[in-house]
Amino acid sequence: MTQLASPPAPNEIEAFIGQVVTDLSAAFSGVLVNVGRKLGLYQAMAELGSCTSVALAEATGIRERYVREWLANQAAGGYVAYDPERQTYVLPRAQAMVLADDQSPIFMAPAFDVAASFWLDEDQIVQTFRSGEGLGWHAHNHRLFCGTESFFRTGYRAYLVSEWLPALDGVIERLTRGARVADIGCGHGASTIVMAQAFPESSFVGLDYHDASIATARQRAAEQGVTGNITFEVRSATEFDGENFDLVCFMDCLHDLGDPVGALAQCRKALKPDGKALLVEPYAGDRLEENLTPIGRMYYAASAMACTPNSLSQEVGLGLGAQAGEERLRKVAREAGFSNLRRAAQTPVNLILELTP
Structure with missing residues (x-):
C-alpha cells in the first residue's frame, strides 16, 4: 500500500467509518424490508395504527x-416510529405509501428484491468483471425480473398514461382513436x-x-x-420488424441493449412517416459530476451489475450504461436516423424523451 504523504485527520476517519456503518446498516436492513413486505407486516401496521409487538404478532x-x-430494527432506521412511554409502534402515512400500499404512486418496497438479486449473483458479477465478458439479463437470479417489474410498474401506473404519453405531440388522440x-x-x-388497459381501441405488441x-x-x-388488444412475442430489439406503427416505446431498456443504434434504426423503419418513438430512461446529467447523488449511486450500481454487462453480452456491445445522459442518447438517436429528440417530461428518476423521424 502506498504510504500517504500525511495521515488523514481523525475526524475524517470517523466520518467515513460512520458512512460505511450507515451503508452496512442499510444493506443488512434491506433484507428485513423484504421480510416485512412478504410477511405482510407493513400492511398490518398500516391497518392497525399504533400497536405493540404482541398486537402485530397476533x-x-x-x-x-x-x-x-x-x-x-425498523424503528432504528426511521421506517417506523416508536413511542417509548407507551412502548408502541406506528407506521407513518408517508412510510405506508412507500412500503405498504402497492397501489401507491411511490410504492418502492419491491426494489429491495432487485438488491437481493445482485447479492445472489455476486459470484457471477465478480467473474464478469475479471473476464471482461458480458452477463445477459436472462442469466441473473429470477428476483431481478420480478423486482424490476414491480418497481417500474409503480411509475408506469402513476405517470405513463396521465403524464408521459400526453407530453408527446398528438399521441393521446391517436391512441384514443386506435393506433398500433x-x-x-x-x-x-x-x-x-397499462397502455392496453387505458386505450382499448389501440393494439399493442x-x-x-x-x-x-x-x-x-x-x-x-x-x-x-x-x-383482446395485446400480444407478446419473443424477439430481440434488432430483430423487430413490421411497419405502420404509430408509436414504438423503449421503457427503461435502451441503455441495456447491445446495439441501441441498430434497435432505433429498426424502430424508425417500423414507424409511420409521422410516427413517434418514446424513450423512458434513468434520469441522468451529461457529466459524471452531475450524477454523484444517491440516485446516481443507485443507478451506477445497477448499471455495473446488470445494464452494462447485458449490453456487453450482445452483438456490438456499446455499453451505454444506465447514466448515459440526454446528449449521449441524442447522439445515438441521430446515428439511427432520427432527426429530433425532445425531452417531453421528467421525474426525479426518469427522463422521458420523444423521437421523431
Whole structure:
C-alpha cells in the first residue's frame, strides 16, 4: 500500500467509518424490508395504527419474538416510529405509501428484491468483471425480473398514461382513436398492459428476447383480463420488424441493449412517416459530476451489475450504461436516423424523451 504523504485527520476517519456503518446498516436492513413486505407486516401496521409487538404478532401470525426484533430494527432506521412511554409502534402515512400500499404512486418496497438479486449473483458479477465478458439479463437470479417489474410498474401506473404519453405531440388522440404500438424490451409487460388497459381501441405488441419474461407477460395480461388488444412475442430489439406503427416505446431498456443504434434504426423503419418513438430512461446529467447523488449511486450500481454487462453480452456491445445522459442518447438517436429528440417530461428518476423521424 502506498504510504500517504500525511495521515488523514481523525475526524475524517470517523466520518467515513460512520458512512460505511450507515451503508452496512442499510444493506443488512434491506433484507428485513423484504421480510416485512412478504410477511405482510407493513400492511398490518398500516391497518392497525399504533400497536405493540404482541398486537402485530397476533395480527400476522408471526412469533412475537421475531416481530419485536424486526420492529426495533425498523424503528432504528426511521421506517417506523416508536413511542417509548407507551412502548408502541406506528407506521407513518408517508412510510405506508412507500412500503405498504402497492397501489401507491411511490410504492418502492419491491426494489429491495432487485438488491437481493445482485447479492445472489455476486459470484457471477465478480467473474464478469475479471473476464471482461458480458452477463445477459436472462442469466441473473429470477428476483431481478420480478423486482424490476414491480418497481417500474409503480411509475408506469402513476405517470405513463396521465403524464408521459400526453407530453408527446398528438399521441393521446391517436391512441384514443386506435393506433398500433410496439413496446420493445417489455419484460413482464407492465408498461404494455397499462397502455392496453387505458386505450382499448389501440393494439399493442410487447417484445423481449427473454422467453421466460414473455411467458410471464402473457400470464400477467390474462390475470388482468387484458387479452383482446395485446400480444407478446419473443424477439430481440434488432430483430423487430413490421411497419405502420404509430408509436414504438423503449421503457427503461435502451441503455441495456447491445446495439441501441441498430434497435432505433429498426424502430424508425417500423414507424409511420409521422410516427413517434418514446424513450423512458434513468434520469441522468451529461457529466459524471452531475450524477454523484444517491440516485446516481443507485443507478451506477445497477448499471455495473446488470445494464452494462447485458449490453456487453450482445452483438456490438456499446455499453451505454444506465447514466448515459440526454446528449449521449441524442447522439445515438441521430446515428439511427432520427432527426429530433425532445425531452417531453421528467421525474426525479426518469427522463422521458420523444423521437421523431
